Amino acid sequence: MKRYSLYFVEEHELFRQSVRQFIDKEVIPHTEAWETNRRIPASVFQRLGELGYLGLPYPEEFGGVNADFWYSVVFLEELARCGMGGFSTAVSVHQYMAVNHIAKVGSYDLKQRYLAPAVAGHKVAALAITEPDAGSDVSAIRTTAIRTDTGDEFVVNGTKTFISNGTYGDFVTLAVRTNGPAAGSNGLSLLVVDLDSPGVTRTKLNKIGWHSSDTAEIRFDEVRVPAANLIGQENKGFYYLMESLQLERLVAAILSVSGAQLALDWTLQYLNEREAFGKKIGAFQAIRHKIADVATEIEMARQFVYHTCWLFTQGETVVKECSMAKLATSEMQKRVVDTCLQFFGGYGYIEDYPIARAYRDVRVGTIAGGSSEIMREIIAKIVIDAVAYKPVYNQG
Numbered sequence: 001m002k003r004y005s006l007y008f009v010e011e012h013e014l015f016r017q018s019v020r021q022f023i024d025k026e027v028i029p030h031t032e033a034w035e036t037n038r039r040i041p042a043s044v045f046q047r048l049g050e051l052g053y054l055g056l057p058y059p060e061e062f063g064g065v066n067a068d069f070w071y072s073v074v075f076l077e078e079l080a081r082c083g084m085g086g087f088s089t090a091v092s093v094h095q096y097m098a099v100n101h102i103a104k105v106g107s108y109d110l111k112q113r114y115l116a117p118a119v120a121g122h123k124v125a126a127l128a129i130t131e132p133d134a135g136s137d138v139s140a141i142r143t144t145a146i147r148t149d150t151g152d153e154f155v156v157n158g159t160k161t162f163i164s165n166g167t168y169g170d171f172v173t174l175a176v177r178t179n180g181p182a183a184g185s186n187g188l189s190l191l192v193v194d195l196d197s198p199g200v201t202r203t204k205l206n207k208i209g210w211h212s213s214d215t216a217e218i219r220f221d222e223v224r225v226p227a228a229n230l231i232g233q234e235n236k237g238f239y240y241l242m243e244s245l246q247l248e249r250l251v252a253a254i255l256s257v258s259g260a261q262l263a264l265d266w267t268l269q270y271l272n273e274r275e276a277f278g279k280k281i282g283a284f285q286a287i288r289h290k291i292a293d294v295a296t297e298i299e300m301a302r303q304f305v306y307h308t309c310w311l312f313t314q315g316e317t318v319v320k321e322c323s324m325a326k327l328a329t330s331e332m333q334k335r336v337v338d339t340c341l342q343f344f345g346g347y348g349y350i351e352d353y354p355i356a357r358a359y360r361d362v363r364v365g366t367i368a369g370g371s372s373e374i375m376r377e378i379i380a381k382i383v384i385d386a387v388a389y390k391p392v393y394n395q396g
């Protein structure tokens with residue numbers, strides 16, 4: 001079998017072609033409509049499900065494909081090539097962040113009721129951790145879930161904010177406090193909550209970018225949730241979240257590298273079209289050298305992300321590398337898109353040009369899913385204080 005790199009074989013590349021075709025034919029032509037309407041039709045998730053894309057990492061028993069992680073890498077790289085940060089976010093949050101906990105430590109019943117329909121694209125999922133008064137500091141969340149006297153239900157009260165897929169999604173993996181504030185990070189749990197439950201109020205937020213993804217503030221007033229919707233063990237939620245953040249950050253890094261490459265590809269094409277002073281602007285050395293820098297930055301980032309993906313596939317707890325990958329790639333993509341837009345001149349500032357959308361979309365990359373400051377904090381703790389992280393899921 002022909003090897004395409006250290007990581008990809010021919011099957012991965014064939015798969016890449018099929019995802020690229022799907023993105024070219026069934027996603028990109030709808031860019032304007034989805035960005036303007038600020039939502040993706042539910043039918044698109046169903047189509048993604050039909051094609052098997054939403055089940056790449058999940059077991060066949062629940063409709064998944066059980067493919068190796070490199071298929072997910074290919075899928076995410078191609079997803080980012082749609083040029084809509086919002087679409088890439090909506091799909092990747094659903095697939096790799098919201099249902100991941102259910103797949104890892106959820107009961108068989110939860111997997112049947114939520115993982116299987118999410119894999120099929122029949123239900124859209126969200127992950128709600130952030131609250132109006134607690135973002136970076138996850139252990140400070142205040143949304144409570146109190147067991148009823150009979151013990152068969154939780155009653156949820158609180159507010160979450162900035163929740164991707166929160167407005168139109170069907171269910172949410174919700175981080176809640178099941179033990180008083182004094183318990184800190186030892187008092188958090190994860191619950192699956194249907195978003196059409198009585199007592200749930202959703203308000204759509206107006207963002208500067210990622211327009212095709214919907215982002216919501218969600219209020220929970222006396223929302224009754226079956227105790228069977230608890231994911232894994234009670235009061236272990238913080239540790240589940242911390243472990244899965246590695247995958248979340250790796251996903252963000254893969255999307256960032258591919259998004260930066262797309263911006264470069266658009267720019268290379270433009271350099272070859274646009275003329276000034278009687279020559280193509282790609283002939284000017286000032287621009288050529290900047291492009292060389294950009295291409296180098298992207299390639300360095302790509303190889304580090306691939307290496308981190310490889311470590312991840314070895315089952316290692318790659319907190320340091322995933323944090324470095326998220327930090328380096330989100331900052332890199334911001335620089336790259338800014339530089340690329342410059343070479344479009346005035347057209348770069350006009351909404352008809354996708355680089356303008358990329359400029360709006362890229363800004364949130366260093367904030368969402370763990371800010372650059374938080375990534376630096378984590379890396380500093382490992383590098384300076386020799387803090388070590390252990391796996392959580394497989395501790396039962």
Ligand SMILES: Cc1cc2nc3c(=O)[nH]c(=O)nc-3n(C[C@H](O)[C@H](O)[C@H](O)COP(=O)(O)OP(=O)(O)OC[C@H]3O[C@@H](n4cnc5c(N)ncnc54)[C@H](O)[C@@H]3O)c2cc1C
Nearest residue numbers: 127128129130134135136162163164367368369370371373
């Ligand atoms: C478009 C969008 C989509 C999102 N999607 C989701 C989602 O689906 N689910 C979800 O749960 N959340 C989501 N988020 C929330 C996102 O993860 C948080 O915004 C992020 O974690 C930062 O939290 P915060 O906004 O409360 O900022 P804060 O925690 O209040 O931070 C404010 C500033 O202080 C800095 N700071 C905080 N602590 C430290 C420290 N110890 N050292 C140095 N600096 C520090 C931060 O880096 C930041 O610059 C989304 C956010 C956006 C904007």
